[in-house]
Each structure stands twice: as structure tokens, then as C-alpha cells.
Amino acid sequence: MRKTLFALILLAVAAGSFYYYQRSFYRQKPIKVRELDRQIQQENEKLIAAQIIANELKQVTRLIEGNLAQSARDSLAEDASLPFMNQVTDILRDHDIHLVSIEPGRRRNFADYIATPYTLEVETSYKSLVDFLNDVEKSNRLVTVDRLDLNSTVKRVQALAKEKKFDKRPMTITLSTLTLIKHK
Numbered sequence: 001m002r003k004t005l006f007a008l009i010l011l012a013v014a015a016g017s018f019y020y021y022q023r024s025f026y027r028q029k030p031i032k033v034r035e036l037d038r039q040i041q042q043e044n045e046k047l048i049a050a051q052i053i054a055n056e057l058k059q060v061t062r063l064i065e066g067n068l069a070q071s072a073r074d075s076l077a078e079d080a081s082l083p084f085m086n087q088v089t090d091i092l093r094d095h096d097i098h099l100v101s102i103e104p105g106r107r108r109n110f111a112d113y114i115a116t117p118y119t120l121e122v123e124t125s126y127k128s129l130v131d132f133l134n135d136v137e138k139s140n141r142l143v144t145v146d147r148l149d150l151n152s153t154v155k156r157v158q159a160l161a162k163e164k165k166f167d168k169r170p171m172t173i174t175l176s177t178l179t180l181i182k183h184k
Helices: 002-025 031-066 082-094 126-137 154-162
Strands: 098-104 113-124 142-150 169-181
Touching (some): 082 098, 082 126, 113 126, 126 142
Antiparallel strands (some): 113 169, 142 169
8 A cells, every 4th residue: 555655646746747847948939939830831821822823824824825826827827727626536536425527617817816616516425525625625725615515306316325325415516726816
């Protein structure tokens, strides 16, 4: 019993000594240091945000430079861009979208840019369509989706069902490439 009491007293003295040592030698940070820590954290957050914005601005600059024509007669502004149509067909193939036809339209001249429309007739699922549009958006050309038509007649759906293409739907997509014109 004495040993237990002695051990408890020794434990209490050790705990009290440890508490006194912590209070006297390891004082809490002064308020000014805590305030500076908060400011450093806020500045780090601002730095990370600035780095993200700078990276996005580089991508936007690259996109604009890649779509900037010196004049309306530049090869980038021609009516039917074969490299763009090849790129679109590659993206369609990547997403297992059946291309029925692709037809370039007449370009439209505006004050600051030229829009060249392309009409695509495809058979695809909705998921593949969304993936396709995401990839076209990420391409190196400025592209707008002007129109999206779902051509779902009963006969057409029945024909696709006979071919075991239950999720495929005929659609017409009208895209336009935008070519910026450099003003002198």
C-alpha cells in the first residue's frame, strides 16, 4: 500500500513538474506571430490562385494565337479546313461515333472574326455526344456549337433497334470554327 501511495505521489509530482515546465519554458506564441502565420497562409492561397490563373491565361493566349489570321484571305480562314475536318473525324472515331456525313458550309464574315460552319450527321449515344463535345471544346480551334438536332423518327429508331444499336440516335450537329482577324 505504501508503494502504491508513494508511486501516486511521485506521479503527481512528475505531472506537476511537467505542467510547470511547459507553462514557463514553452509559452504560447505571441499574438503577433499567430497573426503573421495567418497572413502567410492567406498570401500562399493568393499565390496558388495567381499560378492557376497564369496557367489558364497561357492556354488562352495559345488558343488565340492558333486562331488568329493575318487577313480574311489567310489559309486559316478558308471555307473548308481539311485539318479541322480530319481532327473532328479523329475525335468521332475515338468516341465510337458513326459519321454519316460532314459538310462544310459557306463562311460568314463578321467585323472581328470569320465563322465557318460544318454540319455533321452522326449516330451516337448521348454519353458519346457529350464526350465528343468536350474534346472538341478542348481542341486547338475556337469552336461553337450552333445547333444540335435529334432526328428520332419511329422508323429510324426501329431500324437502329434491328441493328442492335439501342443507345445510338441519329443527330445533326452544326459546328462553326471561329477565326479571329488581326486588325492593323
